Amino acid sequence: MWERIFRKGNTLEYRKKYRCPMCSEYTLLVIHDEACECAEGCDVDSLGKSDIRKIKEQNDFKGYFTSEEIKQSFWIDIDEIDKIFDEIEIIPETFSIKPKTNKKIIDLLRKTDNIDKKLDDVVVHYFNYYGLNGIKEYQPYNYVITLVEDMHYYMNLTCKDLYLFDLSVSEVLPYKEYMYSGRFFGNNAIDHLFQANERMYVILGLICGYTFDNDLSKNTTPNISKVIKNNTIFVTNFKETIERLKSNNFYGQLKEIRDCNEHDMTYFYKKIVSRKISDLDGNEVDKQFYIPLTDNILFCLNKMFEILECILKYIDNKSLYQLRSFPMYELYKQEKIKKNDKQYDIEYYRLLDSYNRNIENNIADFWGNMIAADVYFRLDEVLHCIRDIYSYYNNINTISGVDFENFIGIDYIIYSSLTRLYSCYDKIAGYLKDMYKEYDEIKYFKDFKNIESKKGIQNIINSVLDNDYYKELQEIRNMVYHNLRAGIIFGEEAQRYYLDILTQIVLENERLLFELLKGIKPVEKSKIERNALCPCGSKKKYKFCHGK
Numbered sequence: 001m002w003e004r005i006f007r008k009g010n011t012l013e014y015r016k017k018y019r020c021p022m023c024s025e026y027t028l029l030v031i032h033d034e035a036c037e038c039a040e041g042c043d044v045d046s047l048g049k050s051d052i053r054k055i056k057e058q059n060d061f062k063g064y065f066t067s068e069e070i071k072q073s074f075w076i077d078i079d080e081i082d083k084i085f086d087e088i089e090i091i092p093e094t095f096s097i098k099p100k101t102n103k104k105i106i107d108l109l110r111k112t113d114n115i116d117k118k119l120d121d122v123v124v125h126y127f128n129y130y131g132l133n134g135i136k137e138y139q140p141y142n143y144v145i146t147l148v149e150d151m152h153y154y155m156n157l158t159c160k161d162l163y164l165f166d167l168s169v170s171e172v173l174p175y176k177e178y179m180y181s182g183r184f185f186g187n188n189a190i191d192h193l194f195q196a197n198e199r200m201y202v203i204l205g206l207i208c209g210y211t212f213d214n215d216l217s218k219n220t221t222p223n224i225s226k227v228i229k230n231n232t233i234f235v236t237n238f239k240e241t242i243e244r245l246k247s248n249n250f251y252g253q254l255k256e257i258r259d260c261n262e263h264d265m266t267y268f269y270k271k272i273v274s275r276k277i278s279d280l281d282g283n284e285v286d287k288q289f290y291i292p293l294t295d296n297i298l299f300c301l302n303k304m305f306e307i308l309e310c311i312l313k314y315i316d317n318k319s320l321y322q323l324r325s326f327p328m329y330e331l332y333k334q335e336k337i338k339k340n341d342k343q344y345d346i347e348y349y350r351l352l353d354s355y356n357r358n359i360e361n362n363i364a365d366f367w368g369n370m371i372a373a374d375v376y377f378r379l380d381e382v383l384h385c386i387r388d389i390y391s392y393y394n395n396i397n398t399i400s401g402v403d404f405e406n407f408i409g410i411d412y413i414i415y416s417s418l419t420r421l422y423s424c425y426d427k428i429a430g431y432l433k434d435m436y437k438e439y440d441e442i443k444y445f446k447d448f449k450n451i452e453s454k455k456g457i458q459n460i461i462n463s464v465l466d467n468d469y470y471k472e473l474q475e476i477r478n479m480v481y482h483n484l485r486a487g488i489i490f491g492e493e494a495q496r497y498y499l500d501i502l503t504q505i506v507l508e509n510e511r512l513l514f515e516l517l518k519g520i521k522p523v524e525k526s527k528i529e530r531n532a533l534c535p536c537g538s539k540k541k542y543k544f545c546h547g548k
Contacts, residue, residue: 017062021051026061039069061133064123072093096166097294101295105159123311138489162185168286169290179400179401193258198481201225205227210227210228216483220482244309245300251292261423261428328482328483374427379514381512385414385506388400389506411499417506421509423475427462429448432461432520
């Protein structure tokens with residue numbers, strides 16, 4: 001769909017001040033792999049591709065060129081370099097999303113490219129200030145930069161989610177029967193938008209001197225917002241734009257959907273399953289529900305890009321280089337979660353699939369309370385993700401039969417699984433709260449640890465609460481929601497290490513949740529219209545699916 005044409009690695013490679021082979025000064029700019037220029041005017045036109053490759057391999061450099069230095073010292077300026085390297089190739093065609101809305105997405109992708117360039121300059125200024133040739137030991141300011149990059153990552157991912165939603169509901173891809181549903185990508189778009197929003201408030205909290213708690217779950221957006229709202233820095237630089245973002249009905253509606261998806265019955269089912277939609281197939285239902293939300297998402301994204309622009313201006317600040325340590329940074333450095341040596345083969349996947357089929361065969365038992373049925377549907381989505389995770393680890397480099405290398409990676413699938421698994425626990429808490437009077441005060445699944453009960457279901461709950469993989473899911477969730485993606489600050493090798501850990505957490509929590517569902521007391525079946533669309537998401541009428 002889109003990709004950088006040349007620069008797929010670290011863009012700072014093309015900002016390095018290499019030693020010039022002619023004058024031996026650190027004044028050589030490598031424009032791309034076949035051209036370079038010396039700020040001292042040396043005749044380097046004779047250097048060929050192999051010579052330039054050798055210069056890069058030797059990696060003899062001192063500092064980085066800023067955009068301003070490139071404009072002042074070279075015939076080719078930074079704008080020309082951008083045209084060569086950073087142009088984004090976009091396939092503008094959409095099938096269900098209106099052309100006007102599609103243009104808004106493309107405009108935001110242009111903005112995301114511009115953000116990358118500005119962030120490069122922020123990093124260059126910092127490195128040059130301390131005379132650094134890259135990161136040797138992470139400091140708090142390095143963490144802030146990575147936090148900004150991660151916020152930007154999720155904003156960019158939201159745009160991609162909208163394209164993937166369009167491709168899914170339009171059924172233009174091969175292997176349609178293996179493809180994720182439109183609602184899968186629609187819900188991801190909303191969730192990723194608020195992942196970026198969470199990071200935005202952490203950044204603002206750091207800038208404005210908010211005192212962060214060692215318990216990351218207490219560093220919530222409302223708590224940070226409440227404290228920093230009268231801060232001079234916040235009022236001067238951010239308040240007006242954030243008020244335009246949050247006071248808009250679009251933001252409020254999306255937040256309601258996200259909060260509902262995370263802790264209650266999925267918003268989609270609340271609004272759709274109760275309707276008579278027998279004349280619509282699954283894709284048409286998804287279109288009717290999510291396409292009107294697309295402009296809401298893009299409005300919020302646009303405001304967040306304005307805020308991100310302000311953040312970049314403010315963090316390019318020498319006073320922030322001395323930023324003191326804070327809990328998220330210290331926790332992140334600890335790398336508390338260690339990889340388990342447990343191996344998973346196809347038999348484990350078959351075990352999960354057997355759980356899935358067993359509950360699917362009896363899913364109507366849960367329709368007296370749709371929250372419990374919703375848990376099953378979420379676990380079914382995760383099982384779909386697990387199938388693709390298995391394919392990845394067996395060197396099948398496709399997602400649901402489609403080569404998505406330039407769309408999404410395996411990390412996208414794994415994090416999508418983690419989000420759904422975590423929400424399932426809170427959904428089950430809501431289901432049990434309706435079932436048993438002694439659970440009236442329960443809000444989240446973790447609250448069960450304060451309950452003393454002799455009921456059989458409590459023993460099952462306690463076995464989950466004591467399970468190491470459940471505990472790791474809670475820890476990872478708090479780190480990801482209020483911190484950074486796992487391992488991202490330590491480079492690609494650390495990210496791969498953590499993806500293995502996250503895979504284990506996904507597989508084990510899927511099993512725990514299936515067992516928990518299996519142990520839940522069935523309730524009286526509720527009536528579903530025979531011609532209504534089956535709530536399981538199969539896109540078949542109920543009478544031809546679970547109503548047989």
